[in-house]
Amino acid sequence: MKTFVIANWKMNPSTIQEAQTLFNSVKEGLKNIRGLDKKAETVICPPFPYLSILSNIQDPKSSIKLGAQNCFWEENGSFTGEISLLMLKNLECKYVIIGHSERRLFLNETDRMINKKLKKVLEKKLKPIFCIGEKKKDKEQGKAQAILKKQLENGLKKINKKEIKNIILAYEPVWAIGGGKSCSPDEAQVMRLFLKKVISQKYSRSVANEIKILYGGSVNNSNVKSFIKEAGFQGVLVGGSSLRPEEFVELIKEVSKI
Numbered sequence: 001m002k003t004f005v006i007a008n009w010k011m012n013p014s015t016i017q018e019a020q021t022l023f024n025s026v027k028e029g030l031k032n033i034r035g036l037d038k039k040a041e042t043v044i045c046p047p048f049p050y051l052s053i054l055s056n057i058q059d060p061k062s063s064i065k066l067g068a069q070n071c072f073w074e075e076n077g078s079f080t081g082e083i084s085l086l087m088l089k090n091l092e093c094k095y096v097i098i099g100h101s102e103r104r105l106f107l108n109e110t111d112r113m114i115n116k117k118l119k120k121v122l123e124k125k126l127k128p129i130f131c132i133g134e135k136k137k138d139k140e141q142g143k144a145q146a147i148l149k150k151q152l153e154n155g156l157k158k159i160n161k162k163e164i165k166n167i168i169l170a171y172e173p174v175w176a177i178g179g180g181k182s183c184s185p186d187e188a189q190v191m192r193l194f195l196k197k198v199i200s201q202k203y204s205r206s207v208a209n210e211i212k213i214l215y216g217g218s219v220n221n222s223n224v225k226s227f228i229k230e231a232g233f234q235g236v237l238v239g240g241s242s243l244r245p246e247e248f249v250e251l252i253k254e255v256s257k258i
């Protein structure tokens with residue numbers, strides 16, 4: 001099974017030139033990794049304005065795929081500022097990050113909105129990367145698993161057994177994002193197994209076995225292996241490290257050696 005490495009550029013870099021340079025550096029770096037296609041699926045999720053140009057310079061044969069950081073649940077119409085899945089499909093986007101904690105926090109994105117988006121992404125046959133994660137306060141109050149269960153169940157409302165197999169779940173403890181303080185592989189593994197249990201109860205054991213769960217939160221080239229090998233995740237969601245091309249290529253090299 002392939003390991004997913006999803007680069008979430010967030011609201012970076014500031015210019016289209018920098019975006020192109022970053023993309024090309026990663027593309028060049030990956031060319032030297034032998035057998036990468038069979039080992040890993042690398043997905044770059046840039047800000048919307050860069051998708052068009054990056055889809056033009058993307059080599060269709062390259063192992064890099066494009067993804068978006070968000071989408072809207074309607075197909076077209078009077079929704080100022082929103083981006084539809086048809087637009088994303090047209091730009092060769094294969095993946096969409098849904099429910100990132102920064103959107104939940106700064107834009108008040110709710111489980112209900114996330115559920116609507118997930119359903120639309122599945123309907124349009126793109127792959128959603130569905131993010132869930134507890135905040136520091138939830139963890140300190142011993143509520144982490146209850147929060148994860150709630151986010152998972154609400155987000156997956158009316159999504160059936162067949163559809164859920166196309167969802168990639170990303171466990172991102174909010175307290176571990178961006179701060180350089182990642183969750184320990186042991187702790188992350190406990191949560192991964194908990195998520196599998198919830199999926200198994202809601203769907204079935206075979207669905208739980210099949211679902212892909214990624215880890216995100218201060219992943220870098222020195223800790224990536226532990227989340228995959230020790231904690232059993234099927235990939236990683238990478239923010240900060242994905243903006244430093246040498247480090248990011250190193251990270252993918254580590255994944256290719258697993």
Ligand code: PGA
Pocket residue numbers: 008172176177178179180216217218219237238239240241
């Ligand atoms: P980080 O971000 O790698 O900078 O912690 C991950 C994310 O927010 O998806």
